[in-house]
Amino acid sequence: xxxxAADRADDELVILGIETSCDxxxxxxxxxxxxxxxxxxxxxxxxxxxxxxVVPEIASRAHxxxxxxxxxEAMLSAGVEAxxxxxxxxxxxxxxxxxLLVGVSTAKALAMVWDVPFVAVNHLEAHLHAAFLEExxxxxxxxxxMVSGGHTMLIHWEAEGRYRLLGQTLDDAAGEAFDxxxxxLGLGYPGGPAIDLLAMEGDPTAIAFPRAMMSSGYDFSFSxxxxxxxxxxxxxxxxxxxxxxxxxxEAVVDVLVTKARRAAAEVGAKALCIGGGVAANSQLRxxxxxxxxxxxxxxxLPSRAMCTDNAAMVAAAGWYRLRADGPSPxxxxxxxxxxxxxx
Numbered sequence: 321x322x323x324x325a326a327d328r329a330d331d332e333l334v335i336l337g338i339e340t341s342c343d344x345x346x347x348x349x350x351x352x353x354x355x356x357x358x359x360x361x362x363x364x365x366x367x368x369x370x371x372x373x374v375v376p377e378i379a380s381r382a383h384x385x386x387x388x389x390x391x392x393e394a395m396l397s398a399g400v401e402a403x404x405x406x407x408x409x410x411x412x413x414x415x416x417x418x419x420l421l422v423g424v425s426t427a428k429a430l431a432m433v434w435d436v437p438f439v440a441v442n443h444l445e446a447h448l449h450a451a452f453l454e455e456x457x458x459x460x461x462x463x464x465x466m467v468s469g470g471h472t473m474l475i476h477w478e479a480e481g482r483y484r485l486l487g488q489t490l491d492d493a494a495g496e497a498f499d500x501x502x503x504x505l506g507l508g509y510p511g512g513p514a515i516d517l518l519a520m521e522g523d524p525t526a527i528a529f530p531r532a533m534m535s536s537g538y539d540f541s542f543s544x545x546x547x548x549x550x551x552x553x554x555x556x557x558x559x560x561x562x563x564x565x566x567x568x569x570e571a572v573v574d575v576l577v578t579k580a581r582r583a584a585a586e587v588g589a590k591a592l593c594i595g596g597g598v599a600a601n602s603q604l605r606x607x608x609x610x611x612x613x614x615x616x617x618x619x620x621l622p623s624r625a626m627c628t629d630n631a632a633m634v635a636a637a638g639w640y641r642l643r644a645d646g647p648s649p650x651x652x653x654x655x656x657x658x659x660x661x662x663x
Contacts (some may be wrong), residue, residue: 330643333406337635339393340423341415341443343374345386348631349398353639354456357398358610359632362386373499380418387426402434409439409638411446413658420654428650437647439638444660447595448477449640450626450633457616459590465580468596469495474538476587480486481644485662487538488584494572495598497542501549501568505561516567516601522566527552529571534578535595545571577607584617591618600627
Protein backbone atom coordinates (compact mmCIF):
# COMPACT_ATOMS: atom_id res chain seq x y z
CA UNK A 321 0.00 0.00 0.00
CA UNK A 322 1.30 3.46 -0.82
CA UNK A 323 2.19 5.92 1.92
CA UNK A 324 -0.77 8.09 0.92
CA ALA A 325 -3.17 5.15 1.17
CA ALA A 326 -1.65 4.03 4.48
CA ASP A 327 -2.24 7.51 5.91
CA ARG A 328 -5.83 7.56 4.71
CA ALA A 329 -8.72 6.19 6.80
CA ASP A 330 -10.25 2.90 5.63
CA ASP A 331 -13.54 4.59 4.76
CA GLU A 332 -11.71 7.02 2.48
CA LEU A 333 -9.80 4.52 0.34
CA VAL A 334 -10.67 4.91 -3.34
CA ILE A 335 -10.62 1.65 -5.31
CA LEU A 336 -10.93 1.15 -9.06
CA GLY A 337 -12.55 -2.22 -9.76
CA ILE A 338 -12.28 -4.19 -13.01
CA GLU A 339 -14.43 -7.18 -13.99
CA THR A 340 -13.96 -9.35 -17.12
CA SER A 341 -14.65 -12.89 -15.91
CA CYS A 342 -17.23 -13.73 -18.58
CA ASP A 343 -19.18 -11.57 -21.01
CA UNK A 344 -19.53 -8.29 -19.12
CA UNK A 345 -16.79 -5.67 -19.44
CA UNK A 346 -17.05 -3.54 -16.31
CA UNK A 347 -15.23 -0.89 -14.30
CA UNK A 348 -16.26 1.01 -11.19
CA UNK A 349 -14.93 3.38 -8.56
CA UNK A 350 -15.90 2.72 -4.94
CA UNK A 351 -14.92 4.62 -1.79
CA UNK A 352 -14.50 2.83 1.53
CA UNK A 353 -15.88 -0.43 0.19
CA UNK A 354 -19.42 0.93 0.45
CA UNK A 355 -19.94 4.15 -1.55
CA UNK A 356 -20.24 3.72 -5.33
CA UNK A 357 -19.02 6.75 -7.27
CA UNK A 358 -19.49 5.08 -10.66
CA UNK A 359 -20.31 1.69 -12.14
CA UNK A 360 -20.05 1.09 -15.88
CA UNK A 361 -21.01 -2.22 -17.48
CA UNK A 362 -20.76 -2.97 -21.20
CA UNK A 363 -22.77 -6.09 -22.00
CA UNK A 364 -21.83 -8.50 -24.79
CA UNK A 365 -25.24 -10.23 -24.92
CA UNK A 366 -25.87 -9.17 -28.51
CA UNK A 367 -22.52 -10.60 -29.61
CA UNK A 368 -23.27 -14.05 -28.19
CA UNK A 369 -27.04 -14.30 -28.69
CA UNK A 370 -26.87 -15.88 -32.15
CA UNK A 371 -24.63 -18.63 -30.78
CA UNK A 372 -27.01 -19.46 -27.93
CA UNK A 373 -24.33 -18.88 -25.29
CA VAL A 374 -21.03 -17.22 -24.51
CA VAL A 375 -18.23 -17.92 -26.99
CA PRO A 376 -14.95 -17.55 -25.02
CA GLU A 377 -12.85 -16.26 -27.93
CA ILE A 378 -15.41 -13.62 -28.86
CA ALA A 379 -15.71 -12.56 -25.22
CA SER A 380 -11.94 -12.12 -24.89
CA ARG A 381 -11.67 -10.03 -28.06
CA ALA A 382 -14.55 -7.81 -26.97
CA HIS A 383 -12.91 -7.21 -23.57
CA UNK A 384 -9.72 -6.10 -25.33
CA UNK A 385 -11.69 -3.55 -27.34
CA UNK A 386 -13.99 -2.34 -24.59
CA UNK A 387 -12.01 -2.32 -21.36
CA UNK A 388 -9.95 0.84 -21.86
CA UNK A 389 -12.95 3.07 -22.75
CA UNK A 390 -15.02 1.47 -19.97
CA UNK A 391 -12.32 2.26 -17.39
CA UNK A 392 -12.04 5.82 -18.73
CA GLU A 393 -15.80 6.29 -18.50
CA ALA A 394 -15.91 4.92 -14.94
CA MET A 395 -13.21 7.33 -13.78
CA LEU A 396 -14.75 10.27 -15.62
CA SER A 397 -18.19 9.55 -14.17
CA ALA A 398 -16.70 9.24 -10.68
CA GLY A 399 -14.82 12.52 -11.09
CA VAL A 400 -11.49 10.96 -10.13
CA GLU A 401 -8.06 10.86 -11.67
CA ALA A 402 -5.24 8.35 -11.32
CA UNK A 403 -3.73 10.35 -8.45
CA UNK A 404 -6.94 9.90 -6.45
CA UNK A 405 -6.82 6.09 -6.53
CA UNK A 406 -5.45 3.97 -3.69
CA UNK A 407 -5.59 0.62 -5.50
CA UNK A 408 -6.74 -1.23 -8.61
CA UNK A 409 -8.78 -4.37 -7.85
CA UNK A 410 -9.57 -6.99 -10.47
CA UNK A 411 -11.32 -10.33 -10.72
CA UNK A 412 -8.70 -13.08 -11.11
CA UNK A 413 -11.15 -16.01 -11.06
CA UNK A 414 -13.21 -18.04 -11.43
CA UNK A 415 -14.21 -17.46 -15.04
CA UNK A 416 -13.12 -17.85 -18.64
CA UNK A 417 -9.34 -17.84 -18.68
CA UNK A 418 -8.95 -15.66 -21.78
CA UNK A 419 -11.46 -13.12 -20.52
CA LEU A 420 -9.85 -13.05 -17.08
CA LEU A 421 -6.39 -12.47 -18.54
CA VAL A 422 -7.54 -9.31 -20.31
CA GLY A 423 -8.73 -7.79 -17.05
CA VAL A 424 -5.79 -9.01 -14.96
CA SER A 425 -3.20 -7.75 -17.46
CA THR A 426 -4.88 -4.36 -17.71
CA ALA A 427 -5.27 -4.00 -13.94
CA LYS A 428 -1.62 -4.85 -13.31
CA ALA A 429 -0.45 -2.43 -15.99
CA LEU A 430 -2.56 0.39 -14.55
CA ALA A 431 -1.39 -0.35 -11.01
CA MET A 432 2.26 -0.22 -12.13
CA VAL A 433 1.87 2.94 -14.17
CA TRP A 434 -0.08 4.70 -11.43
CA ASP A 435 2.12 3.31 -8.63
CA VAL A 436 -0.75 1.90 -6.58
CA PRO A 437 -1.36 -1.62 -5.23
CA PHE A 438 -2.88 -4.35 -7.35
CA VAL A 439 -5.54 -6.37 -5.50
CA ALA A 440 -6.69 -9.80 -6.72
CA VAL A 441 -10.38 -10.49 -6.15
CA ASN A 442 -12.33 -13.74 -6.09
CA HIS A 443 -15.43 -13.29 -8.25
CA LEU A 444 -17.61 -15.27 -5.83
CA GLU A 445 -16.47 -13.23 -2.85
CA ALA A 446 -17.22 -10.10 -4.87
CA HIS A 447 -20.84 -11.20 -5.28
CA LEU A 448 -21.04 -11.52 -1.49
CA HIS A 449 -19.63 -8.04 -0.95
CA ALA A 450 -22.23 -6.60 -3.34
CA ALA A 451 -24.61 -6.93 -0.41
CA PHE A 452 -22.76 -4.27 1.59
CA LEU A 453 -23.03 -1.80 -1.29
CA GLU A 454 -26.81 -1.74 -0.98
CA GLU A 455 -27.30 -2.92 2.61
CA UNK A 456 -24.40 -1.59 4.75
CA UNK A 457 -26.18 -2.76 7.91
CA UNK A 458 -26.60 -6.35 6.72
CA UNK A 459 -26.52 -8.60 9.77
CA UNK A 460 -24.09 -11.50 9.94
CA UNK A 461 -24.12 -14.45 10.21
CA UNK A 462 -26.15 -14.94 7.06
CA UNK A 463 -26.91 -17.70 4.59
CA UNK A 464 -26.24 -16.75 0.98
CA UNK A 465 -27.80 -18.51 -1.97
CA MET A 466 -25.39 -17.92 -4.87
CA VAL A 467 -27.13 -18.74 -8.16
CA SER A 468 -25.72 -18.03 -11.61
CA GLY A 469 -24.92 -19.65 -14.92
CA GLY A 470 -21.79 -21.23 -13.49
CA HIS A 471 -22.53 -21.68 -9.79
CA THR A 472 -25.26 -22.78 -7.42
CA MET A 473 -24.03 -22.68 -3.84
CA LEU A 474 -25.32 -22.32 -0.30
CA ILE A 475 -22.82 -20.41 1.82
CA HIS A 476 -22.81 -19.78 5.56
CA TRP A 477 -21.37 -16.26 5.83
CA GLU A 478 -20.15 -16.43 9.43
CA ALA A 479 -18.33 -13.10 9.55
CA GLU A 480 -16.67 -10.74 7.09
CA GLY A 481 -14.09 -12.80 5.21
CA ARG A 482 -15.11 -16.09 6.83
CA TYR A 483 -17.28 -18.47 4.81
CA ARG A 484 -18.43 -22.08 5.08
CA LEU A 485 -19.73 -23.97 2.06
CA LEU A 486 -22.93 -25.81 2.97
CA GLY A 487 -23.76 -27.26 -0.45
CA GLN A 488 -23.40 -26.82 -4.19
CA THR A 489 -24.65 -28.22 -7.46
CA LEU A 490 -23.52 -31.69 -8.42
CA ASP A 491 -24.18 -31.11 -12.13
CA ASP A 492 -25.82 -28.16 -13.91
CA ALA A 493 -25.92 -24.79 -12.20
CA ALA A 494 -29.39 -23.26 -11.96
CA GLY A 495 -28.60 -20.59 -14.55
CA GLU A 496 -27.16 -23.20 -16.89
CA ALA A 497 -30.38 -25.21 -16.60
CA PHE A 498 -32.42 -22.10 -17.41
CA ASP A 499 -30.31 -21.42 -20.50
CA UNK A 500 -30.52 -25.01 -21.75
CA UNK A 501 -34.28 -25.25 -21.25
CA UNK A 502 -34.79 -21.86 -22.93
CA UNK A 503 -32.68 -22.99 -25.88
CA UNK A 504 -34.72 -26.19 -26.21
CA LEU A 505 -37.98 -24.20 -26.09
CA GLY A 506 -36.69 -21.77 -28.70
CA LEU A 507 -36.74 -18.76 -26.38
CA GLY A 508 -33.27 -17.48 -27.23
CA TYR A 509 -30.36 -16.31 -25.10
CA PRO A 510 -30.00 -15.39 -22.28
CA GLY A 511 -32.49 -18.00 -21.13
CA GLY A 512 -33.18 -16.88 -17.59
CA PRO A 513 -34.94 -13.58 -18.37
CA ALA A 514 -36.82 -15.22 -21.27
CA ILE A 515 -38.23 -17.98 -19.07
CA ASP A 516 -39.00 -15.54 -16.26
CA LEU A 517 -41.03 -13.36 -18.64
CA LEU A 518 -42.89 -16.21 -20.32
CA ALA A 519 -43.62 -17.95 -17.01
CA MET A 520 -45.80 -15.00 -16.00
CA GLU A 521 -48.28 -16.16 -18.67
CA GLY A 522 -48.24 -19.82 -17.65
CA ASP A 523 -49.53 -22.09 -14.89
CA PRO A 524 -46.75 -23.16 -12.48
CA THR A 525 -48.84 -26.15 -11.36
CA ALA A 526 -49.60 -27.42 -14.87
CA ILE A 527 -46.74 -29.96 -14.94
CA ALA A 528 -45.24 -31.71 -11.92
CA PHE A 529 -41.56 -31.55 -12.78
CA PRO A 530 -39.23 -33.30 -10.29
CA ARG A 531 -37.60 -31.55 -7.33
CA ALA A 532 -34.33 -33.46 -7.06
CA MET A 533 -32.72 -33.79 -3.62
CA MET A 534 -35.09 -31.23 -2.11
CA SER A 535 -35.37 -33.05 1.22
CA SER A 536 -31.79 -34.27 1.55
CA GLY A 537 -28.74 -32.20 2.45
CA TYR A 538 -27.76 -28.92 0.85
CA ASP A 539 -26.38 -30.04 -2.51
CA PHE A 540 -28.32 -29.43 -5.72
CA SER A 541 -28.99 -31.25 -8.98
CA PHE A 542 -30.77 -29.65 -11.94
CA SER A 543 -29.88 -31.93 -14.84
CA UNK A 544 -32.86 -34.17 -14.05
CA UNK A 545 -35.49 -31.43 -14.24
CA UNK A 546 -33.92 -30.20 -17.48
CA UNK A 547 -34.18 -33.70 -18.98
CA UNK A 548 -37.73 -34.02 -17.67
CA UNK A 549 -38.70 -30.85 -19.55
CA UNK A 550 -37.25 -32.21 -22.80
CA UNK A 551 -39.00 -35.57 -22.42
CA UNK A 552 -42.34 -34.03 -21.49
CA UNK A 553 -42.39 -31.64 -24.47
CA UNK A 554 -41.43 -34.41 -26.89
CA UNK A 555 -44.20 -36.64 -25.58
CA UNK A 556 -46.71 -33.79 -25.45
CA UNK A 557 -45.90 -31.49 -28.38
CA UNK A 558 -49.20 -29.63 -27.96
CA UNK A 559 -48.34 -28.44 -24.43
CA UNK A 560 -48.34 -24.68 -23.90
CA UNK A 561 -44.78 -23.35 -23.78
CA UNK A 562 -45.78 -20.83 -21.11
CA UNK A 563 -46.97 -23.67 -18.85
CA UNK A 564 -43.69 -25.54 -19.40
CA UNK A 565 -41.67 -22.43 -18.54
CA UNK A 566 -43.75 -21.67 -15.45
CA UNK A 567 -43.67 -25.25 -14.17
CA UNK A 568 -39.94 -25.60 -14.78
CA UNK A 569 -39.21 -22.32 -13.04
CA GLU A 570 -41.42 -23.30 -10.11
CA ALA A 571 -39.55 -26.60 -9.68
CA VAL A 572 -36.13 -24.90 -9.63
CA VAL A 573 -37.21 -22.07 -7.32
CA ASP A 574 -38.94 -24.51 -4.99
CA VAL A 575 -35.71 -26.42 -4.44
CA LEU A 576 -33.58 -23.28 -4.06
CA VAL A 577 -35.84 -21.59 -1.50
CA THR A 578 -36.58 -24.75 0.50
CA LYS A 579 -32.90 -25.56 0.97
CA ALA A 580 -31.88 -21.96 1.69
CA ARG A 581 -34.62 -21.60 4.26
CA ARG A 582 -33.71 -24.85 5.98
CA ALA A 583 -30.02 -23.90 6.04
CA ALA A 584 -30.76 -20.51 7.61
CA ALA A 585 -32.73 -22.18 10.39
CA GLU A 586 -30.05 -24.81 11.01
CA VAL A 587 -27.09 -22.42 11.33
CA GLY A 588 -29.02 -19.72 13.19
CA ALA A 589 -28.57 -17.07 10.52
CA LYS A 590 -29.88 -13.56 11.03
CA ALA A 591 -30.27 -12.91 7.32
CA LEU A 592 -30.91 -14.74 4.08
CA CYS A 593 -29.33 -13.31 0.91
CA ILE A 594 -29.24 -14.14 -2.77
CA GLY A 595 -26.58 -13.27 -5.32
CA GLY A 596 -25.59 -14.02 -8.91
CA GLY A 597 -27.43 -13.61 -12.19
CA VAL A 598 -30.36 -15.89 -11.30
CA ALA A 599 -31.03 -13.68 -8.26
CA ALA A 600 -32.79 -11.37 -10.72
CA ASN A 601 -35.52 -13.99 -11.24
CA SER A 602 -38.82 -12.48 -10.11
CA GLN A 603 -40.30 -15.73 -8.76
CA LEU A 604 -37.16 -16.50 -6.73
CA ARG A 605 -37.14 -13.00 -5.26
CA UNK A 606 -40.82 -13.14 -4.34
CA UNK A 607 -40.57 -16.58 -2.74
CA UNK A 608 -37.41 -15.77 -0.80
CA UNK A 609 -38.80 -12.51 0.54
CA UNK A 610 -41.97 -14.28 1.66
CA UNK A 611 -39.92 -16.98 3.40
CA UNK A 612 -37.86 -14.38 5.26
CA UNK A 613 -41.00 -12.59 6.46
CA UNK A 614 -42.43 -15.88 7.72
CA UNK A 615 -39.17 -16.92 9.42
CA UNK A 616 -38.28 -13.54 10.91
CA UNK A 617 -35.09 -13.14 8.88
CA UNK A 618 -33.55 -10.05 7.34
CA UNK A 619 -33.81 -10.47 3.56
CA UNK A 620 -31.30 -9.12 1.11
CA LEU A 621 -32.45 -9.08 -2.51
CA PRO A 622 -29.89 -7.18 -4.57
CA SER A 623 -31.01 -4.78 -7.25
CA ARG A 624 -30.96 -6.37 -10.67
CA ALA A 625 -27.89 -4.28 -11.55
CA MET A 626 -26.04 -5.90 -8.65
CA CYS A 627 -27.22 -9.41 -9.54
CA THR A 628 -25.34 -9.44 -12.82
CA ASP A 629 -21.54 -9.20 -13.04
CA ASN A 630 -20.29 -5.70 -12.26
CA ALA A 631 -17.11 -4.02 -11.07
CA ALA A 632 -18.57 -2.19 -8.07
CA MET A 633 -18.73 -5.48 -6.19
CA VAL A 634 -15.13 -6.20 -7.26
CA ALA A 635 -13.98 -2.85 -5.89
CA ALA A 636 -15.86 -3.50 -2.63
CA ALA A 637 -14.24 -6.91 -2.20
CA GLY A 638 -10.90 -5.42 -3.20
CA TRP A 639 -11.23 -2.81 -0.46
CA TYR A 640 -11.77 -5.57 2.10
CA ARG A 641 -8.88 -7.70 0.79
CA LEU A 642 -6.51 -4.72 0.72
CA ARG A 643 -7.22 -4.09 4.40
CA ALA A 644 -7.10 -7.75 5.36
CA ASP A 645 -4.20 -9.05 3.24
CA GLY A 646 -2.44 -6.07 1.69
CA PRO A 647 -1.50 -5.81 -2.00
CA SER A 648 -1.43 -8.89 -4.22
CA PRO A 649 1.82 -9.93 -5.94
CA UNK A 650 2.15 -8.80 -9.54
CA UNK A 651 3.18 -12.30 -10.63
CA UNK A 652 -0.26 -13.63 -9.68
CA UNK A 653 -2.10 -14.90 -12.76
CA UNK A 654 -5.68 -15.63 -13.72
CA UNK A 655 -7.23 -18.63 -11.93
CA UNK A 656 -10.22 -19.88 -13.96
CA UNK A 657 -11.11 -22.58 -11.42
CA UNK A 658 -10.63 -20.44 -8.31
CA UNK A 659 -12.81 -21.48 -5.38
CA UNK A 660 -14.34 -19.42 -2.62
CA UNK A 661 -11.97 -19.42 0.41
CA UNK A 662 -14.06 -21.47 2.82
CA UNK A 663 -13.35 -22.88 6.25
